[in-house]
Amino acid sequence: MADPMRIRAASKDGVVNVKVLMSHEMETGQRKDAAGKVVPAHFIQSVSATWQGKVVLTAQWGPAVSKNPFLEFNFKGGQKGDKIQLTWTDNKGDKRTDEAAIN
Amino acid sequence: MNQTRRDVLKTSSGASVLALLAAAGFVIPGPAVAADWNKAAFEVKTVPEAFKALGAGAPATSADIIMKAPDIAENGAVVPIGIESKIPGTESIVVLIEKNPNPLAAAFDIPAGTETTVTTRVKMGETSNVYALVKANGKYFVAKKEIKVTLGGCGG
Numbered sequence: 254m255a256d257p258m259r260i261r262a263a264s265k266d267g268v269v270n271v272k273v274l275m276s277h278e279m280e281t282g283q284r285k286d287a288a289g290k291v292v293p294a295h296f297i298q299s300v301s302a303t304w305q306g307k308v309v310l311t312a313q314w315g316p317a318v319s320k321n322p323f324l325e326f327n328f329k330g331g332q333k334g335d336k337i338q339l340t341w342t343d344n345k346g347d348k349r350t351d352e353a354a355i356n
Numbered sequence: 357m358n359q360t361r362r363d364v365l366k367t368s369s370g371a372s373v374l375a376l377l378a379a380a381g382f383v384i385p386g387p388a389v390a391a392d393w394n395k396a397a398f399e400v401k402t403v404p405e406a407f408k409a410l411g412a413g414a415p416a417t418s419a420d421i422i423m424k425a426p427d428i429a430e431n432g433a434v435v436p437i438g439i440e441s442k443i444p445g446t447e448s449i450v451v452l453i454e455k456n457p458n459p460l461a462a463a464f465d466i467p468a469g470t471e472t473t474v475t476t477r478v479k480m481g482e483t484s485n486v487y488a489l490v491k492a493n494g495k496y497f498v499a500k501k502e503i504k505v506t507l508g509g510c511g512g
Contacts, residue, residue, distance in 0.1 A: 268471065281479070283457055298393045309470050315398040317453060317461035317479050319434045325475035326464075 260353035262337050269331035269355055271302065271309075273324045273339055281316040297322060297341045304328065304337045331355045398460050403452055403487060406460045407496075410450065412489055415496035418443060421488050423501045429480065432505040437486065438475035445493040446472040455484035480505045 256276035263270050275297065282294025296316040302309050309328040331337065333355055340350040397409035407415060424438035439449050449472065450463040461478045472490075480486075483504045490497045 279479075281457075307469075308467055310467070310474075311392075311465045312474075313393055313398075313463045313465075315458055315460050315462065317456050317458070319477040319479050323436075323475070323477045325438075327471040327473060329469050329471070 255347065255349050258339055258341075258349065258351040260337065260339055260351060262331070262353055262355040264331055264333050264355050268327050268329055269304075269337070270327050271325065271337060273302075275300075275322045275324075275339075275341060275349075277320070277322060277341070277343065279316060279318055279320045279322060283316075295343060295345060297343045300324065300339065300341045302326070302337060302339050304331055304335060309337075394463070397463075398458055400460070401458060403454050403459045406452055407489070410460075410463075410489070410496075412491070412496035412498075415489060415498040418490070418497035418499055421490050421497060421499035423486070423488050423499060424475070425486060425501055425503055427502075428504045428506065430506050432480040432482070432507055434477050435480050435503060435505070436475065436477050438473065439488045439490075440473040441488075441490045441492070441497075442472075443490055443492040443497055446490055447493075448491045449474055450487075450489040450491075451476070451478060452487040452489060453478065453480055453484050454487065456481050459487075 259274040261272045277297050278295055280292055280295040284292045286292050294316055297314050300312040310326050335355045336352050337355060338350060338352040340348065342348050397406055400406050400409050407413060420442040422440040429435040437451060441449060446466060448463060448465045451461045452459040453461050462476060464474045466472055480503060485500045485502050487498055487500045
């Protein structure tokens with residue numbers, strides 16, 4: 254459904270820096286369209302990141318996270334070439350999982 | 357003959373509505389989403405209520421929580437906020453924006469092995485205090501910073 258996430262994972266001194274840019278409308282449910290109707294909320298509710306089957310970060314988001322959300326975090330232990338997976342689920346039940354190799 | 361055909365049409369359309377609902381996340385994935393998403397905490401309207409809904413009560417102010425955020429955000433729709441907790445045993449980091457319609461913006465759970473720093477971007481409706489709530493060893497700590505917004509990010 255949604256466009257793929259852009260994931261950059263870079264390993265330095267045993268710490269992996271992960272930057273993720275997701276593609277999502279993040280509609281708050283507060284906004285009205287030109288006809289004065291409320292635009293229904295549509296936003297990512299939960300995000301999780303795993304590395305080799307181990308969860309390295311989970312997040313719960315509200316509609317106050319910006320459109321096309323950005324997320325950055327660091328975790329220890331990843332090696333170059335390892336895969337990291339990101340999954341999000343939105344309030345309509347849409348899901349998306351993407352993976353990237355650490356470099 | 358016609359009667360049967362109608363019945364068949366009725367039942368099949370009923371079934372496809374159910375299938376659509378399931379596909380849209382109302383039937384099958386719905387409870388799973390609701391289970392991990394703290395609806396009560398995301399829907400309250402004030403910071404103290406959000407603290408209560410998160411089980412934080414009245415958190416202690418801490419100087420070991422560092423917020424990297426601009427003093428003045430030109431565009432309230434995209435306010436970069438980085439939070440670093442230097443408190444040992446940090447388990448979660450929560451971002452709350454006092455004057456947004458629902459203050460709770462994002463909550464991060466940090467397992468062992470992940471550094472206690474997260475950066476994201478949030479929307480701010482107007483100039484407001486931003487709170488960073490940290491849970492460490494079962495205790496809650498908070499830091500706040502006022503961010504001035506020249507152009508609101510809600511209501512577009």
